[in-house]
Amino acid sequence: MLSLTSKLLIMKLFKEIPSPSEHIEISKANNAKWFTWSDEILNKGKIIESEAQKYGPPDEIAFQTIDNARTYSVDIKRINPVALKLIKEISEAFNKLMLKDELFFFDKIISEYFSSEAFRFLLSSIRAVLCTRRSDNMGSLYPPLSTAKPNNTFPIHCDFYIPTQLWNIFDEVPEGNQGTSLLLPVDVLLNKVIKSIPNFPQEKAAHVKNLFKDKVVNNDHAYYDLFSTLHNKENWWVNDISREIDKYVITLKLNRGQGYMVNDRKWLHGRGYTADEVTIKRLHRLLF
Numbered sequence: 001m002l003s004l005t006s007k008l009l010i011m012k013l014f015k016e017i018p019s020p021s022e023h024i025e026i027s028k029a030n031n032a033k034w035f036t037w038s039d040e041i042l043n044k045g046k047i048i049e050s051e052a053q054k055y056g057p058p059d060e061i062a063f064q065t066i067d068n069a070r071t072y073s074v075d076i077k078r079i080n081p082v083a084l085k086l087i088k089e090i091s092e093a094f095n096k097l098m099l100k101d102e103l104f105f106f107d108k109i110i111s112e113y114f115s116s117e118a119f120r121f122l123l124s125s126i127r128a129v130l131c132t133r134r135s136d137n138m139g140s141l142y143p144p145l146s147t148a149k150p151n152n153t154f155p156i157h158c159d160f161y162i163p164t165q166l167w168n169i170f171d172e173v174p175e176g177n178q179g180t181s182l183l184l185p186v187d188v189l190l191n192k193v194i195k196s197i198p199n200f201p202q203e204k205a206a207h208v209k210n211l212f213k214d215k216v217v218n219n220d221h222a223y224y225d226l227f228s229t230l231h232n233k234e235n236w237w238v239n240d241i242s243r244e245i246d247k248y249v250i251t252l253k254l255n256r257g258q259g260y261m262v263n264d265r266k267w268l269h270g271r272g273y274t275a276d277e278v279t280i281k282r283l284h285r286l287l288f
């Protein structure tokens, strides 16, 4: 069987690159690989770039069925056939991409060769193509980010959207070592963090475990359920949980154009303290 890395390379979307020097140790310790766009995609990037300029900013869609659920998208019918053919090829590769425990990092996804506008247009287009292909309006999502005032953190969580694959690429990030990315394997949460807390209610532990097994039909339920279990101060165990998480959590600062791809049911993610406000363009995320 082909490894996921081989598949990823064969898909021709990305090429493997060495870890940036400041992240070598973390990457080695977690068996994490780094990728950037393949030369083929970079060469064809101009097609996406000019189509993005013609289209303008992506559309924003609100779902009637679920409160607060929104996504960026595009109207495929407005895309010229050459660009659409390329976008469909790229989307097909994403359709086949299914991470299990892997942790993939990315660099230079947004760069002087691939603008933030082109990237936003591409993600919106992939979302639209995958939804059509899957006959499911929530089969892929590019949800707008929740903004936040200065002096904030976002403790680790799973998004629990219906699609399980999460690709986060950073854009407007604060300077310096603030607003770091936090990552923790679900396996470590269940089998090390929670188990290390004496008297943690057994039925609660079983309930948390089940959240990862259930098929998600409405992301709100599982997301809030896990988040409040881990972080709601009314629970006597949250300080213990937080202390144990700190022992295992991967912390690294990812800058503009960098990011990660994980299976959202296998990895928790979050944001470390930032003194600056979180803008809507801090990161772009594709659920697929």
Ligand SMILES: [Fe+2]
Binding pocket: 157, 158, 159, 269
């Ligand atoms: Fe999230």
